[in-house]
Amino acid sequence: MARRKDIDGSMSVPTFYGKELRWKREAAGLSLEGLLEGSFYGKSYLSDIEHGERRMPMDLARHVDRVLGTDKYFERNCEDVRKARRGGHAEYFSNVLDMEEHATEIEEWGPALIPGPLQLAPYIRAVVLQAHPQESEEAVTAKIEARRARAWRYEDRVAPENWIVLHESALRQPIIPPDAMAEQLAHIVEVACRRRSVPQILPLSSRAYPFMMGSTSFLTFADAPPIMYTEGMYSGQLIDDPSLVSQYAKAYGRLKAAALPPEQSLRLIERTAEEYRNGKQLERPNPQYLA
Known part of the structure; x- marks a missing residue:
C-alpha cells in the first residue's frame, strides 16, 4: 500500500501516464493480473509502468485499450511517453534505458x-x-x-x-x-x-x-x-x-x-x-x- 501513495503524476510524462493507467484499471475493478490476462507480461512489469518506471510497449498499450475499452487512449499516448526525453540521451533510446x-x-x-x-x-x-x-x-x-x-x-x-x-x-x-x-x-x-x-x-x-x-x-x-x-x-x-x-x-x-x-x-x-x-x-x- 505504501507504494501506491508515492505516485505523483506531475513528476513526468511517464508518471502521469502511469497514474492514469492505474486510475482506469481500478475504475474497471481489475487487479494487475486481471488487466494482463491474455498478454505475455507479468504483474511487476505493469506495476512499474503505473509508477512511471517503465515505458509501455505498443502491443501492451493496445491490449490495455481493448480490455478497458478506452478507445485507443493508451495507444495514442504511448508514443508521447516514449518520446519523453531522458537528459543526454537520444529520443529513440529512451525505451531501452528503461528496459535495461x-x-x-x-x-x-x-x-x-x-x-x-x-x-x-x-x-x-x-x-x-x-x-x-x-x-x-x-x-x-x-x-x-x-x-x-x-x-x-x-x-x-x-x-x-x-x-x-x-x-x-x-x-x-x-x-x-x-x-x-x-x-x-x-x-x-x-x-x-x-x-x-x-x-x-x-x-x-x-x-x-x-x-x-x-x-x-x-x-x-x-x-x-x-x-x-x-x-x-x-x-x-x-x-x-x-x-x-x-x-x-x-x-x-x-x-x-x-x-x-x-x-x-x-x-x-x-x-x-x-x-x-x-x-x-x-x-x-x-x-x-x-x-
Missing part, C-alpha cells in the same frame, strides 16, 4: 565501437563529436555524463549478466590517443574480471559472419518477452516480435561461435592495451593468437 534497468541478461554486438556503458570519458567525447561536430561543450558534457551514468550496467553487483561480442577492429582502431586507448581497453578487462560480463572478440581474419551491420543488443526479462534493439548513427529500432527476436537470437549464437573464446579474448584485449602503452605500431595482427 529491468533486464536479467543483456547480450551485445559491437561491430566497430565499444558498447556505451563500457566507454570512458575520452572515448565518449570522440564518438559524440564525430556524430555531432557542432554540439556545444555543455551538450557534449551532458552526453558524456549520461553515458557514464550507465556504467552501473557492467560495474554493479546487481547488474544484469552481460555478454559482449566485439569485432577486433574496435580494439585496433585508435580513435583516441594511445595512452587513453590503453586505459579504455584496460577498463574492459577490469570490468570483465568482476565476472558480471563476458567479452568475446571476433577476429579481423573472420570472413562472412552474422550481424555485418550496426550495433545490436538482446535484453532478457523475468516478467516479459525478450526484445532486440539495433542502432545506427542517428536512429534505433526496437524489435519485439517473438519469432523475429528468436531468429536474430539464433544468429547471435552463431556470431558467438565464430568469436574467440572468452579467456583468449581477454588476453587479446590485454595485449592490445599493452601495445598502446608501449607506443608500438599497431599493424594487422599475427593470426596466431596467444595460446
Whole structure:
C-alpha cells in the first residue's frame, strides 16, 4: 500500500501516464493480473509502468485499450511517453534505458565501437563529436555524463549478466590517443574480471559472419518477452516480435561461435592495451593468437 501513495503524476510524462493507467484499471475493478490476462507480461512489469518506471510497449498499450475499452487512449499516448526525453540521451533510446534497468541478461554486438556503458570519458567525447561536430561543450558534457551514468550496467553487483561480442577492429582502431586507448581497453578487462560480463572478440581474419551491420543488443526479462534493439548513427529500432527476436537470437549464437573464446579474448584485449602503452605500431595482427 505504501507504494501506491508515492505516485505523483506531475513528476513526468511517464508518471502521469502511469497514474492514469492505474486510475482506469481500478475504475474497471481489475487487479494487475486481471488487466494482463491474455498478454505475455507479468504483474511487476505493469506495476512499474503505473509508477512511471517503465515505458509501455505498443502491443501492451493496445491490449490495455481493448480490455478497458478506452478507445485507443493508451495507444495514442504511448508514443508521447516514449518520446519523453531522458537528459543526454537520444529520443529513440529512451525505451531501452528503461528496459535495461529491468533486464536479467543483456547480450551485445559491437561491430566497430565499444558498447556505451563500457566507454570512458575520452572515448565518449570522440564518438559524440564525430556524430555531432557542432554540439556545444555543455551538450557534449551532458552526453558524456549520461553515458557514464550507465556504467552501473557492467560495474554493479546487481547488474544484469552481460555478454559482449566485439569485432577486433574496435580494439585496433585508435580513435583516441594511445595512452587513453590503453586505459579504455584496460577498463574492459577490469570490468570483465568482476565476472558480471563476458567479452568475446571476433577476429579481423573472420570472413562472412552474422550481424555485418550496426550495433545490436538482446535484453532478457523475468516478467516479459525478450526484445532486440539495433542502432545506427542517428536512429534505433526496437524489435519485439517473438519469432523475429528468436531468429536474430539464433544468429547471435552463431556470431558467438565464430568469436574467440572468452579467456583468449581477454588476453587479446590485454595485449592490445599493452601495445598502446608501449607506443608500438599497431599493424594487422599475427593470426596466431596467444595460446
